[in-house]
Every structure is written in C-alpha cells, then in structure tokens.
Amino acid sequence: xxxxxxxxxxxxxxxxxxxxxxxxxxxxxxxxxxxxxxxxxxxxxxxxxxxxxxxxxxxxxxxxxxxxxxxxxxxxxxxxxxxxxxxxxxxxxxxxxxxxxxxxxxxxxxxxxxxxxxxxxxxxxxxxxxxxxxxxxxxxxxxxxxxxxxxxxxxxxxxxxxxxxxxxxxxxxxxxxxxxxxxxxxxxxxxxxxxxxxxxxxxxxxxxxxxxxxxxxxxxxxxxxxxxxxxxxxxxxxxxxxxxxxxxxxxxxxxxxxxxxxxxxxxxxxxxxxxxxxxxxxxxxxxxxxxxxxxxxxxxxxxxxxxxxxxxxxxxxxxxxxxxxxxxxxxxxxxxxxxxxxxxxxxxxxxxxxxxxxxxxxxxxxxxxxxxxxxxxxxxxxxxxxxxxxxxxxxxxxxxxxxxxxxxxxxxxxxxxxxxxxxxxxxxxxxxxxxxxxxxxxxxxxxxxxxxxxxxxxxxxxxxxxxxxxxxxxxxxxxxxxxxxxxxxxxxxxxxxxxxxxxxxxxxxxxxxx
Amino acid sequence: xxxxxxxxxxxxxxxxxxxxxxxxxxxxxxxxxxxxxxxxxxxxxxxxxxxxxxxxxxxxxxxxxxxxxxxxxxxxxxxxxxxxxxxxxxxxxxxxxxxxxxxxxxxxxxxxxxxxxxxxxxxxxxxxxxxxxxxxxxxxxxxxxxxxxxxxxxxxxxxxxxxxxxxxxxxxxxxxxxxxxxxxxxxxxxxxxxxxxxxxxxxxxxxxxxxxxxxxxxxxxxxxxxxxxxxxxxxxxxxxxxxxxxxxxxxxxxxxxxxxxxxxxxxxxxxxxxxxxxxxxxxxxxxxxxxxxxxxxxxxxxxxxxxxxxxxxxxxxxxxxxxxxxxxxxx
Numbered sequence: 113x114x115x116x117x118x119x120x121x122x123x124x125x126x127x128x129x130x131x132x133x134x135x136x137x138x139x140x141x142x143x144x145x146x147x148x149x150x151x152x153x154x155x156x157x158x159x160x161x162x163x164x165x166x167x168x169x170x171x172x173x174x175x176x177x178x179x180x181x182x183x184x185x186x187x188x189x190x191x192x193x194x195x196x197x198x199x200x201x202x203x204x205x206x207x208x209x210x211x212x213x214x215x216x217x218x219x220x221x222x223x224x225x226x227x228x229x230x231x232x233x234x235x236x237x238x239x240x241x242x243x244x245x246x247x248x249x250x251x252x253x254x255x256x257x258x259x260x261x262x263x264x265x266x267x268x269x270x271x272x273x274x275x276x277x278x279x280x281x282x283x284x285x286x287x288x289x290x291x292x293x294x295x296x297x298x299x300x301x302x303x304x305x306x307x308x309x310x311x312x313x314x315x316x317x318x319x320x321x322x323x324x325x326x327x328x329x330x331x332x333x334x335x336x337x338x339x340x341x342x343x344x345x346x347x348x349x350x351x352x353x354x355x356x357x358x359x360x361x362x363x364x365x366x367x368x369x370x371x372x373x374x375x376x377x378x379x380x381x382x383x384x385x386x387x388x389x390x391x392x393x394x395x396x397x398x399x400x401x402x403x404x405x406x407x408x409x410x411x412x413x414x415x416x417x418x419x420x421x422x423x424x425x426x427x428x429x430x431x432x433x434x435x436x437x438x439x440x441x442x443x444x445x446x447x448x449x450x451x452x453x454x455x456x457x458x459x460x461x462x463x464x465x466x467x468x469x470x471x472x473x474x475x476x477x478x479x480x481x482x483x484x485x486x487x488x489x490x491x492x493x494x495x496x497x498x499x500x501x502x503x504x505x506x507x508x509x510x511x512x513x514x515x516x517x518x519x520x521x522x523x524x525x526x527x528x529x530x531x532x533x534x535x536x537x538x539x540x541x542x543x544x545x546x547x548x549x550x551x552x553x554x555x556x557x558x559x560x561x562x563x564x565x566x567x568x569x570x571x572x573x574x575x576x577x578x579x580x581x582x583x584x585x586x587x588x589x590x591x592x593x594x595x596x597x598x599x600x601x602x603x604x605x606x607x608x609x610x611x612x613x614x615x616x617x618x619x620x621x622x623x624x625x626x
Numbered sequence: 627x628x629x630x631x632x633x634x635x636x637x638x639x640x641x642x643x644x645x646x647x648x649x650x651x652x653x654x655x656x657x658x659x660x661x662x663x664x665x666x667x668x669x670x671x672x673x674x675x676x677x678x679x680x681x682x683x684x685x686x687x688x689x690x691x692x693x694x695x696x697x698x699x700x701x702x703x704x705x706x707x708x709x710x711x712x713x714x715x716x717x718x719x720x721x722x723x724x725x726x727x728x729x730x731x732x733x734x735x736x737x738x739x740x741x742x743x744x745x746x747x748x749x750x751x752x753x754x755x756x757x758x759x760x761x762x763x764x765x766x767x768x769x770x771x772x773x774x775x776x777x778x779x780x781x782x783x784x785x786x787x788x789x790x791x792x793x794x795x796x797x798x799x800x801x802x803x804x805x806x807x808x809x810x811x812x813x814x815x816x817x818x819x820x821x822x823x824x825x826x827x828x829x830x831x832x833x834x835x836x837x838x839x840x841x842x843x844x845x846x847x848x849x850x851x852x853x854x855x856x857x858x859x860x861x862x863x864x865x866x867x868x869x870x871x872x873x874x875x876x877x878x879x880x881x882x883x884x885x886x887x888x889x890x891x892x893x894x895x896x897x898x899x900x901x902x903x904x905x906x907x908x909x910x911x912x913x914x915x916x917x918x919x920x921x922x923x924x925x926x927x928x929x930x931x932x933x934x935x936x937x938x939x940x941x942x943x944x945x946x947x948x949x950x951x952x953x954x955x956x957x
Contacts, residue, residue: 210831212824214894223824226817227836233815 157335172197201282213261218243246274266297384429389415404580407590421453422446452531470511500529521552634888649914678853686826686893687743694754700858722855729851767868826893
C-alpha cells in the first residue's frame, strides 16, 4: 500500500532464534523477526502468544535466552539491553502511554529529553522549544500549557508520540495504540504514522483490531503460542485469513438470525431526552432480540445506556419495562426490574480487580444468597460461582484468585457472569469486546447469541460496525445524542453504516475546548 | 483572572483575608507589624517542616515520622552543644546530619522492603521516639550556652513599639525564607524537582523516562530529615529547653497545613505558595482565636472544619471540570 517499500529494504532490525522461557512457560520459541527501515509492520497474536515478550526484548527491557542473535543496521549485539535500544532509536509507546497526568503537555513531551541530556537544571524556554519542535515534526498542534489530564485521550496519544520524537527515533513500537480511540481519531493517528514513515521512521504496531492492521501495515507478523506463524505481506491477507493464522482455527463469521425473538416488548423508550446527553430517543426492545447501537465515542450511546440502567435518569420521556411505566431513578430499581448492565470499561467499572473471581461473580446477588440467619450461605455461594464458571467456560486457575490475573476475554466473561447471576430479562452490553482478541471475541459473541436464544432482550453497544452487524437483528446509528438511522443487518453493508456514522457530522478533532 | 479562579491558592488566600478582617475587627492588635513578625518567627518551625512534607507528598509518599526525627536531632544537638560547645553552624550541622541519617533509614525501608510510606513512617516514628525516650529517660535539657540564647533573639531589622519594647524580623524567619527559596528553585528549576512531580504523577513512567526512583526517594526522605533537623534546632532556639515530648504530636498540624495548601495525598500535586498559605491559615486561625479570647480547645474543631471544607471544595471544582470535559456533543 505504500510505494516507499522497495528502496528501503535494508533491514533496520533483524533478530534470529529469539527464545524466552519463564518458569514453566515457553513465552517465545526460536522466533525470527525483521523490520525494515521506514516500514510499517504489525505484530498480531492472541493473548499469551508472546507479543509483549517480543516487544520487551526489542526494547531491551527483557533479555532473550541464549542463542538469540540481534542485529541493528548490521551491527551485532552480544548483550543487548535497554541502553542499546534507546541509543539505536527504538522507542516504545505502551498502551498506558506512560505519561504524567499532573504535568503540563509541554513537560510531558520534553521531560525524557531533559533527563537524557543529564541537565541538572530545567530551562522552561527549552522545554517549550523541545515540545514545539516535536509537534512540528508530525504537524500536530496541542495546547502545551494544559495539564495532560485535561486533554482528550487521542491527544494524549499524540503527546506520547511527540515525546518519542524528541529523540532520534528510528523504530516506534506502539502497543495497542487504538484501543480507546474513536474511528476518526484512529485515522488521524494512522496519518501521523504515515508521516513518520516518510521521514524514515519504522513503526511496529501491536493491535487486536484486524481491520486497522490490514489498513496500515505493509507486512504482518503473526505469533501463536510463542511461535512465529509467519510474516505476510498485508496484500495477501484478509480478516478471515488473519484470524485463522492467529487462532489456528477457522473462525467463520456468521450472520446472527434471531430465533428466540417474539413480539413481547420488554423495554420501551418514548421520547427520552436529557440535555447534553441524548435527544428524543424512542425504541422498542423485544424478548430474544439483540439490538445494536453504534456511533462515535461521545455520540451519547453510553449516556443512553446508563439512563436505561437507572444511573443517568432522563429529563423527559418515558421508559416502560414490560409495558409498565417506570422512573428508573436508581441502579437498584433497574436491577429489581431485571435489567443488567455490562459497562464499557470493565477495568474501572465492571470488576473489582483485586477481589477474587468468585466474589466478583456473586457481588450482584448477595441478597439472594442469605440463609435463614441473614448471613451469606457459603455453600450456595460456591455452588453459584462454580455454576457460572462452568456455564460461560471461564478459564480460571481457581475461583479464589484475583480477577486481575485473568486475560481480557476471561475478565469480560466474569463481568457477564456477574450480571447473568441476577437473572436479567434485559441486558445492556456496552463495548463487550473492547481489547479482547479474536477468538475470545467470537466466544463472547456466541454467549450473547445464546442468551438471546434463551429469551433475554439484549442491547449491544459497540463502535465496531462489523460487530453489531454480525450479531444483531437490528442496528441503530446514534449521532450527537439522536438516533439518525436504522438498518436491517441482513441487508446493510459495513460501508453503508460506516458512511452514515461519518457523513452525519463534520466532526472536527481539534475543536476548541472551553 | 480566570486562571486565578481555577487555582486552589486563590481560595485559601481569600479565606485568610476574611479571617484577618474578622479577627482585626475584634482585636486591633492582630493586624500589626509586631504581631506579624512574631508569627513569622514562631511559625518558622511549622513552616520549615511543611516544606519537607510537601516534597514527600509531591513524590507520592507521606511521612509521619518527621516529628520524631526532629526530636532526636534536637536532642543530640543539645547534648553535643552543651557538652562540647561549638557554634550555630555546628549545631545545625549535627542536627541535620542526624535528620538526614534517619530520613535515609525511612527511604531504604520504603524502597527495599516496598512497604507503604505511611506504615513505614508510623513504625519509625515509634522506633525513633521510643529509643530516644528509653535512652534519655525522658529528661529535659536546659542550660544552653549564651551564644545559643543570643542567636534566638537576633534580628535583621529592629523596631520599637510605643511601650519601648523592641521587635522586628528575626534571623530565624530568615532561615525559613532561605529554605523556601531553595525549595522553590529545586521544585521548579531542577531536573530533580521535576522528577519528584513525575514520580508522584506516575512512578512507572518516571522510571521509564529515566529517573532513578530509588535516588529520588532517598533524596525526598533525606531532605525531609534535613529540614526536620533544622526545625529541631529552631524549636530549641524558640523555647531554649529540650523536652522529648515537645514536638511529637505536631505531625498532624503540619500535614493539615500542607493539605490545606492544596497538595494531594495521592501525589504529584502541590505548590510551595499553597503550602505557605496553608501554614499562614493555620497561624492566623490559631493566633486569631487566642486574640479573640476563644478557648483554645476550639482551635482543633476549627482546623478540622477548615480541612473538610477546603478539601471538599477542591474536589467539587475538580468534578465540575471533569464534567465539562466529558460533556457529550449532543445539542
């Protein structure tokens, strides 16, 4: 896809026979990896495939086992470490961005440069200058005096890139850079990556989002269970093929066709409005239906979901549950009416990460588990926990281990289990597969479909259009707080829906913030 | 103007002005140069410790043990000075060395054993103070040399009031001022100081950027110890006796001043201006209540109320700001 590939084929980094064994686990097994100067390369694989170990080895944070050969620009390294990586221009932008929320943007950009220079004193004009220079290199504009915590995530990402650019970067590694960006923001990020390419900077993307991978990468390296499956030119790949390479299984996307649906209306909204949230929302949700709602981040979809869960009461309009008007002023009320909500950010809202998996599952139904003395019945609790672990085939070391030890896919299952335990009729799922790899994603989709078949009415909110189209029997596009279009997934195409989302507004990224 | 309204310091300052007006209306001698100079002298002790605590809070830690450190430093300094003589410089040197050594013990325990700083310093507070009490038998120390007593009364600017009593800007206040300037330069203009903010904001990232976290932590607790040493000497100068129990117990006053000044217990935020305003607020409150002849028990109640109001007000303003940020684009 990029014309510069041919004259830049000299490998910037070449690694052979890279292995890494941790106690009991072969994280990487004799992997060869190569990235050319100015190349855009993607590294994909499921959780536990060894991606992060490989990145850590490239950045020098982890040393490979004996026998590995590492060359940068033809120079061999015997004992390759973080200093070598930094001096050869390798920079990693981790998923958490590693920025300082309490410091101004300018300082965030310039700080590593100032530390690297070994200056004892800080010259603030210098800080400003370093930051401006970095922004100029990729043609972005950020307000340098603002605290980092006060700017958008997408802008924070640019700050992280600018910071890396303050050094003489040759290879930029980005770990899941698009996980919390909107589609539009992803596009501008990719534009920045192309811009860096024109300056001879190579980029190594680690991503779960296959469509992005294929959109930007020249080559894709696939890892599975610590072994390299291969490096492929992105032209020879498509979504399906890539999934197969990653999982080793053929995962077929099938269109969901509602089976359990009938005319029984479980949830109805009539002209719901709340200033600054959503406007004039009406819909009916039937038993066994999966209703998809998609739209940009900030389109009001999460606010609407919270309104239906009693956490963000609307100012006007009516909500009817099983035909009866309700107020839904509190979450307790919503749970009492059989509504469950799986939030967008499972790390912050969905799970108590340090608590055990078991406790996380039963937390919503503690009242149901009381014995005649009003104390928690431990046997019933254990039974419930094991039932759900089995039901959703959650892979756990034990029900007692903390939720933070689980992979993203399994965490999401725990969140689902927690809400299914309340025996809901209506389930609202907000971004249920964010940050989960393909196979796990597919498994979650299967669970969702199975739930619908059992007669639960489901609202599936996602910014991934293919996800809603494949798994819903009705898809609504939301924009600026309104429903602007409705589609029948059996007839609509991804592009059609995508267009509706973007053409709806001339969404400008650098709007002034007051 | 708008920028000022966003700052915590502005509100603390306004509260101080408000209090001062109320107190002056009750007792006109509050707003006099004499009282001001007096406060600046007697609050040097609290003010210097507050600077140290601010550093610790910015770095993301907390220190409770500094009063014990100050006490030990003061005690050692007093014994050495009375036994072997010396001068002000040696007195400060001894106290500061003791303070730095004890501060380093804190830093090493926190870093090496990875124990939270609040637990570590509660433990070391008890150990430092306990060992001192055992070894000293709780004895008071009197009889400082004449030069030590004279230094306490030295002034750089002397005025005389109507009653013929001399007053003015104490040398002790000047020490406080010098430390304040040094602290300001460190926090604002050194890589070290920016490293403290970085570490408080995000310790992992600070390490990734290239800061040596252990060194930063050593510095911050050693600096706290250093200032505790100076504060110990100043306390001895102010009261001219050394009692093992004269300082321990003041930790919370100092912490209160720093938190009132806007520093966050979660690390990464806090300014010297705010901290000094926090100290000023506590000084004005305490002094004002006395001048208005309010029983001193009320002092604690007021401090408690002010802390709650101040912290909730800044939390409220932060929430308002966040709300503005996440506002949906809906019309």
